[in-house]
Amino acid sequence: MKLTPPILHGFSLGGHMASLAFTSWPGPLSLLSCASWSTSSTAFCDGVLSSTIPWELLKKQFYENKAYQTFYEFLREGRKATDSKSAATAVVVDPIKDMMRLVMDEFTSLEFYARPVESNILNAMFIICKNDGYILRDGIPDMNDLWPGCLVRT
Incomplete structure (x- = not known):
């Protein structure tokens, strides 16, 4: 068989x-x-697992370390360059959650x-x-x- x-x-x-x-x-x-x-980004940024993410700690680290901010800008610019109609061109309300979504998408989105x-x-x-x-x-x-x-x- x-x-x-x-x-x-x-x-x-x-x-x-x-x-x-x-x-x-x-x-x-x-x-x-x-x-x-x-x-898998939505599970960690919007779904029930989002409540398990230490958002305040990530926020503190983001604003204390310029490297995180530089990396975030790098991710946003890269997304804008590849997809002009994506969420990367939208107004960002929460840069910490946006960075998490960009990082997660970079490594887990089947689109890439x-x-x-x-x-x-x-x-x-x-x-x-x-x-x-x-x-x-x-x-x-x-x-x-x-x-x-x-x-x-x-």
Whole structure:
């Protein structure tokens, strides 16, 4: 019995990590990502996990260390250069939360990773939660826009 193509799968952060690995595999592969989406930044900046982040400590460190402010400006300028319609061009209400989102997106957003092999995209399925308090999908790239042809189910 031949079971092909192999499948990457995971739930929540595991699903997101499977998605990241899926982008770099050159051969036939499938993906089943449950309760995850195109970036993990919303879980830490807006979802229920945001209450676990020591925002006041980050704020103190940000304003005490010029290197953090310089790095933040570097991230914002880079985002403006790559996407003129992104949130990076919007007015920033909270620079600390904005910096966290930019850093998280830089390393976790599937928007900034290579697209999977075209034939594999049809083998990618995302099962999302309707009332998810962890992975909020408003205002972030939709998987159907990033990987046209992938399946999204609730």
